[in-house]
Amino acid sequence: MAAPLVNPTFDEIEEQDGVRFSWNTWPSTRLEATRTVVPISSLYTPLKERVDLPPVMYEPVTCKAPCRAILNPFCSIDTRGKIWICPFCLQRNPFPPHYKDITPTNLPPELLPKYTTIEYTLSRPAQVPPIFIFVIDTCLDQEDLDALKETIVISLSLLPPNALVGLITYGTMAQVHEIGYADCPKSYVFRGSKDYAPKQIIEMLGLSPSSAGATRPGGAAGPSATGPGGIRPVQGSFQASATRFLMPVQQAEFQLTQIVEQLTRDPWPVASDRRPMRCTGLAVNVAVSMLESTFPSTGARVMLFTGGPCTEGPGLVVGQELREPIRSHHDIDRDSVKHFKKATKFYEGLSKRASVNGHAIDIYAGCLDQVGLLEMKYLTNATNGFMVIADSFTTAIFKQSFLRSLAKDEAGFLQMGFNGTFEVMTTKELKISGVIGHVISANKKTASVGETEIGIGQTSAWKVCSLTPKTSLAVYFEVVTPAGQPLAPGANGLIQYVTHYQHASGQFRLRVTTVSRAFAEGGHPSIAASFDQEAAAVLMSRIAVFKAEIDDSPDVLRWLDRMLIRLCQKFADYRKEDPASFRLPEGFGIYPQFMFHLRRSKLERHVLNDADVNNSLIMIQPTLMSYAFDKEPEPVLLDSVSIRPDVILLLDTFFHILIFHGETIAAWRKAEYQNQEGYENFKELLEAPVQDAQELLADRNPIPRYIVCDQGGSQARFLLSKLNPSTTHMTGGTYGSGPTSGQAIFTDDVSLQVFMEHLKRLAVGASTS
Template identity: 45%
Template sequence: MTDFEALDANLRLSWNVWPNSRLEATKSVIPFGALYTPNKVLPDMPVVQYEPVPCKSCGAFLNPYARVDFAGRIWICPFCHTRNHFPAHYQGISEQNLPAELFPNYCTIEYQLAHNKPVMPPAYVFVVDTCLPEDELATCRTALTQALQMIPEYAQVGLVTYGTHVHVHELGFAECAKSYVFQGSKEYTPQAVQDQLGLGASKAVRQPPSPAKPQLAQASPAARFVLPLSDCEFVISGVLDELQRDAFPTLADHRPARCTGTALQVASALMGACLPAGSCAARLLLFVGGPSTEGGGKVVDKELLEPIRSHKDLAKDSAPHFKKAVRFYDSLAVQLVGQGHSLDVFACSLDQVGLAEMKRAVEHTGGMVVQTDSFHNSVFKDSFKRVFAKPTEEGHLGIASNATFEVIPSKDVKVSGLLGPASTMEKKGVAVADAPMGMGGTTMWKLAGLDSRTTLSIFFEIVANAKDQQDASLAAQSSQEFFVQFITKYLHGEGTMRCRVTTFSRRWTDGTNLQDLIAGFDQEAAAVLIARIATYKMETEEDFDATRWLDRTLIRLASRFGDFRKEDPASFQLSPNMSYFPQFMFNLRRSQFVQVFGSSPDETAYCRLVLNRETVADAMVMIQPQLTSYGMGSTVEPVLLDVLSILPDRVLVLDSYFYVVVFHGTTIAQWRKAEYHLQPEHAAFAELLQLPMADAEALIQKRFPVPRLVDCDQNGSQARFLLAKLNPSATYNTSSSMSSEVIMTDDVSLQVFTDHLKKLAVQA
């Protein structure tokens, strides 16, 4: 069996040793799940130029765990034990001449598939809100103009603008600016949009691009609206240069008439007509600067007297537009997924824009989301540039599209479901578990868009029977292992179809052997899975108390796997493999994923969208931020996420994923204000100020969405960004003489939390 540590590059499991019966599996508390990054860049992964070899019975592909009869040219599938003949071109196979997929260290391999249909150049359709202040609109126009300079000239582009009404710009008409107008207060079917644009009768006829420069073959009705940048660069640049605010005036006590939902409906119908399903990597990019007040997907009325919905309104079911808007965007998601197109949202507004309603449309299409307060903000500008970064540039996202993801497990394992940026494909089979988790009832999902960090959570159900396994183990030692295979077929950014196959093996153990189970526990992967499950339950189950559920889960885990004497909290101990898990749960309980007080529904939706798609390492930074200390004459070192880590002569850097804080202690701040760092004799102090900022900038450069940089001093107003994440071991009523700072909170500290956990875990 391959050591599970070797697969951590793109795969993490909550448990790496599984109990051999359903009954013992239910006692393990933490779900059996995998966090898999299907498009991660792996430097040692081979890319071969031939088709994979499938099993004729279960469909699993040839892999290093297959048993091979070289004399008979036969391989035995480890999943269903079916004997398969090798295809003709494998006739030269031998123990000394193995194909790449049989090498033990190639558990992940990628195949470049032959094209079965034409692949067109990538397409970008920009949907721009014109109900913005003049300066905001000008900045948005500038960002779009810069993006057009970064896009390859063969890439296809389209432009839709909206305010009170929706304008679809005809980029193939160079004589003058020409657009088709749709009423913003109405909802349109795809057929109605296509008929009005003159696209209903015929779809665009495309030919495959040449390797050197993909192009459209001939003019067609669809080519008037979505066409190569080289053919319309002058027209689209002219439209953007002359783009004005929405011409319809806004009353003093009203919000602008903004028909965001209708604009997306029209744009998705346009893409469906111009870009055949699955033919290319197509993205619908929305730039929005305020709430939708008109047409489908409306989130608030135009009158300012009506406040936009809050979490309290959603809890009381007193948000009049919420459910209708969610249904609207769900139907839009179904349409986009069917077309294989992604929805990306760039929400730049101090007010909410309706991201909570759009959440499933973004997530199910594998879209990206960036949220900030203004188009002037570097969070928007830098993040938007990275969408179009070339493979050789820093910040390249490695975007792929039109992917299908399939899971094939051994017979004693079933697939419960998936959480992440995907949508179900309703593929039934014997491997589907009875109890679904997330998007369940299937073993295959569709990912309209994915990048090199997109990480899926796959949940499994153990259906093995311990007695059957013991009987089988007498006949075959291989039954002590089980296997799972992930198959991802996708359209690579280069325009080629790829199939990535990851096969892994783990072993069964007697469920009563707790030390064996503990040895295979991955506490970081488990924490991320629990976080994703908690946020999913908060959104789908009424009256779900996430804090109580997390506490009960942790108490059950501690009671099951802790080492203690009954009724003696002082004797409680956890194995090193589990020792940090209570700390992770403590920080998760306090995080913006669970605690919605002080956050808007849009902010909560944004954070959860990012949590559900990022890797284990990045998700752990969101759950438990990292704190680093810098001091004069001392080394740079990580420190506890605790208020006691604040010292007057230290600079702290907090990485919480969504923002990076550079925090100066009181003494450091006073020295800086006295400008000591400008004096030659204090060069060491100048270096101390520069190093944390340089490290913070390095963090920002490698992340998408780009985090906000907060530069603050102790006792300053923005110090709250740091204090909100620290363990409140020193508060206004429990201040410690060792602390130079106290936190004004009634929250319990990690020590109190741990003491209560021990007390409850050891109860009889």
């Protein structure tokens, strides 16, 4: 990897500021920027964990309207006159009175060069603690339901004691459980086949203004004016009446545990030729309606646990009769799916209502068959909710992924931010094209908004309903300086990222990162030397994934190929029409390889659009480690030649961790040599990849599928599908036929070598005949 012009490496910059740029020196004009092919863009991790961030317990100092940039180390300051000049708009601003002791040697943290990232703890606490609503499918097999109930009871002990919790169960009907009523179980039932308007739902629950203060259904007296946990409701009787359904964990844990433990399977009989009646759409609608009416614009999560497709009411994905098959990829491609458009529109509408209010929706699917995630994807994509797919709720993949989402930091707080807003500001030479990630537009038009749109654009602010320390947003920029308008020597551009969110402690926090990069004339070697090929590969893959939602897959692949060819034509050294002369600079060497593996990869788009650079690269180009006798474990080529009879391979695709035993190793293991005296080194060899695999599993979420297989075994397909097929059934080479040949892979895909040969020919303009 080419070293950037500044002293720190790309990784060190990421550790400090949580940001990686495609280019770390920027072209100075619009024309030159378009010629660099890969746009100026960054992957930014707002809640990147930093041990050295000082606690700042006061409000940030902002520039005058309309700029509103926040004081940062790049501001010019006059300590004698107590003024500072904003680098974004060049306005002069007075320091507030509490900065009266400022001197060149006594500066507040936000002006120190090492704190280009700083986090303010704002004085106004959140009026409502985080809210969690469990939405549980009861049409499950008994074993699955028992496992799910057990996991949910465990999760209650992981929530903050003051967090508000609620429970909705659904099958043929949807039931909202009144956990504030301790005398006997009580719930409000909604007919699964009916599509209720939000207003009807809140009226039936007694949450409307007319019924909230009145006697509640069933004759019980209405709640007091003080809300749960002593919180004075901002919505008056709206929130006060919700205390029946949403209560602090510390008050409701016993009651809620009892209700969950006593849950039984949906009693409605299911004929052998029919699917269970499952009103998933209605249940989610009830949860969203409850939250938007009682706690708008607050931190909340709706956690949906489903074991099959919606077969009843709004959001129906497939009919109840088994003879009606659930839609296939082929059906979707042909646009011949009976319920698809209507269901997608319904869930998209729900996601908009939730995301506008800062409410996240998680989907945990435990089912061997499809559950309709394609129709429901907007629920998680728009709100940055978790999406975990497991074969069953009894699996470790589900249990550990769900409980790991509730992990705590060293101070004992949940590692998640709620109800966030992400804003970006630029100096005049740059404009914002858009963001790709699980966000929605906040429709804020400022001088920083550009004309070109990449991802979600035409705004400089976005709503992010949920944030974790790994959540990363791709931000794309354009240079707007016209050609022929020279910049001052040593001119720099500035970008400020501002993230406002509700911390799990109940405080509002403001994370501010301000970064500066130099401009250079087009063609200057510093631009090529500043290329971060890892970040660029991830940023281009996000564009490809965004395009794939709109365009056909072949069109997206052709776009990726065109971009790669243009990049090579711009930065490689070659003689025209001479492929043998083609040479890429050092800092571009593995970029084509990333693109080759990206074209072949089957990514989970939801996870890629939230992941940081390192995790995204593992998804694009999995890592492969080789373990052999008398040598240290080493990374090897993701290639069929790496398969050997006397080695063990450890594959990490992010979604799978696979240990693959070569033919000889597998035979020895089956003969149990590892348990015999004198074979201690063989035992150690078998254990080494297992220990390394456990380390990889330690902090990954969702939990990868863990596979142990042998050469020739059926599960070896998970490895073979990821390898570069340099030896195939078409090449004539077979396993063991030469000193460098590996296992033949049965595929029609071209190998990396063939891909590179084609790339060189196209880049240099040679004939491809």
